[in-house]
Amino acid sequence: MSVVIGYVSDYFSIVMTDTRITYGKNAEMGWDDNVEKLVSIPNMGWATGVGVFNFIHNFNRKLAKLKNTTARIIEELFEKTLEYEKNKNEYLKAQFDSTVITCPRIGKEENKSKFRVGLLNKEHFGNRLMELGNNHITILYPYDYLDDLSKVENLEKRFNMYTEFNGDLWKLLQHLHQIFAEISTNSSGVSRICDISIQVYLDNDLYKFQLKEDVRPLIKAAKNGTLLNKLSVVI
Numbered sequence: 001m002s003v004v005i006g007y008v009s010d011y012f013s014i015v016m017t018d019t020r021i022t023y024g025k026n027a028e029m030g031w032d033d034n035v036e037k038l039v040s041i042p043n044m045g046w047a048t049g050v051g052v053f054n055f056i057h058n059f060n061r062k063l064a065k066l067k068n069t070t071a072r073i074i075e076e077l078f079e080k081t082l083e084y085e086k087n088k089n090e091y092l093k094a095q096f097d098s099t100v101i102t103c104p105r106i107g108k109e110e111n112k113s114k115f116r117v118g119l120l121n122k123e124h125f126g127n128r129l130m131e132l133g134n135n136h137i138t139i140l141y142p143y144d145y146l147d148d149l150s151k152v153e154n155l156e157k158r159f160n161m162y163t164e165f166n167g168d169l170w171k172l173l174q175h176l177h178q179i180f181a182e183i184s185t186n187s188s189g190v191s192r193i194c195d196i197s198i199q200v201y202l203d204n205d206l207y208k209f210q211l212k213e214d215v216r217p218l219i220k221a222a223k224n225g226t227l228l229n230k231l232s233v234v235i
Helices: 051-066 071-088 090-098 149-157 169-186 215-224
Strands: 006-009 014-017 045-049 101-107 110-121 139-140 193-202 205-214 232-234
Touching: 006 045, 006 101, 014 045, 014 101, 014 110, 014 169, 045 051, 051 101, 051 110, 051 139, 071 090, 071 101, 071 110, 090 149, 101 139, 149 169, 169 193, 169 215, 193 215, 205 215
Parallel strands: none
Antiparallel strands: 006 014, 006 139, 014 193, 045 101, 101 110, 193 205, 205 232
C-alpha cells in the first residue's frame, strides 16, 4: 500500500510518496517504513507507483537504464515487465493489473521542452501511457481509501484539487503536504515520512530536488519559508 501525490505544470513537476510497504492488504502482518520508493530517472524526474512494490520497483529500475524514453518505448517496457511478473507470480495477476506506476518524461511543444508525468495501469489504460493534466493535483490513493470512497470524496471536497500555479512554490507544497498528512493519519498503509521530488527548469537547465522527512515539520517549514534550506539538489 502507498500514496502518490502529483502536480504538473509546463515548467516543473512535483511527485511525493511515502516510505511504507505493508505485509497483507491492510498491514495485518506488519509493515516496513524504511523503503525507498522514488527512483531517479536520468535527465528527467522520478518514477514511483502504488500497488505491488516489486513490480513497480523492477519496472522503474529498467526505465532508469533506458537511453531513449519516448511514450512508445515506455509502453513496450511496461508490457514486457508486466508479462514477466505475471508469469513469475500467477496468483498476483489481479494485483499486477491494478498497480499504477507514475513515470516522468519531457515532451516537446512548439520547440519548447515541457514536463510531463505519465500513468501506467493495465486495468484502466491497457498498455497506454496516460498523462497527468496540468495544474491539477492527482492522488493515487491507498487501498483503505479506495475501499471507502467516502474518504476520497470528503478529502477532495475540502482540498482544492485544481490549483493553478501562481508563482508561490512554497504555498503549493504546503497545500500538498496537508493532503499527505491527512491521508497518512487515516491510512494504515501510509507512513508519515514524505519523500518529495521536484523537477524544475531554471535558465533552460533541468534541476532536480529531493527531500524526505516527517510531513509535520515540512508543513511548518513551507509555511515559514525555511523549506528551501532542507532541499537537496540531485544530479
